[in-house]
Amino acid sequence: MWNVDEILDKLKSKGYKLTGQRKAIVERLCGREDHPTAEQLYKELKKDYPTISFATIYSTVQLLEEMGYLQTLTVDEKKTHFDPTWAAHAHFFCQKCGRLEDIEMNQEEVERLKNLSKYRTQSLQVYLYGLCPECDNR
Template sequence: MMEIINKFKGKGFKLTPQRLSILKFLDGNTSHPTAEDIFKALKKTHPTVSFATVYNTVQALRDRGELQEITIDPEKKHFDPNTAPHHHIMCTACKRVEDVFADYSSALQLPENVSKNFAVSGNHVDFYGICKKCRS
């Protein structure tokens, strides 16, 4: 928690109460919240917040490399404060997203016809399936 806050001292990032609340919510959060999830959580402490505050903060964090945008869900973006390289799996029934910690980097070689045309900056692996809860 302290680390997160300290990361934003200086650098033209103002640590407002709203942002502090968002940072607290995100810190160590592995639930892969959507903008709406963050908005709802923030409303508890700041009933008058606007969605713009959520998107502003999310964007500021993304720009600083402190928040990852997850595209696994075709319906909406999810966010992940864990910026270490890792992957995800989504339950196609309940839409929940979970982490997959595995290092596939050495296996994911691009065919030459592609690698010669791209300066690759990253990759991610998305898995889809049905979770235990949704089967029972």
């Protein structure tokens, strides 16, 4: 799980400026269990930062990804979701309502999958598609 101060220190030590926007984005992502889109973050952050822009959100999120703090999920064809964690795990995506849930995977499974390729795998995504219980009962 994220430690805000650690992430901010790391940003600073890499020569990045600690702007209010960056702090706000890191704080807003910290401890989340959901997988917000750029738009969700934009709406939420706009309350504290009325002038914040998508460009800032996308660039900060990209920075956090490069630093290994978050993952970009392409499970949803329509838009990118951000997952503020790096530990490998799978995701279940409901094809009707778009609900997106984390699924644990043990380290063995992760390693086995990474080793399926003869090339060196840097990261891994496992996406399960189906209907969540709510959508299935209608």
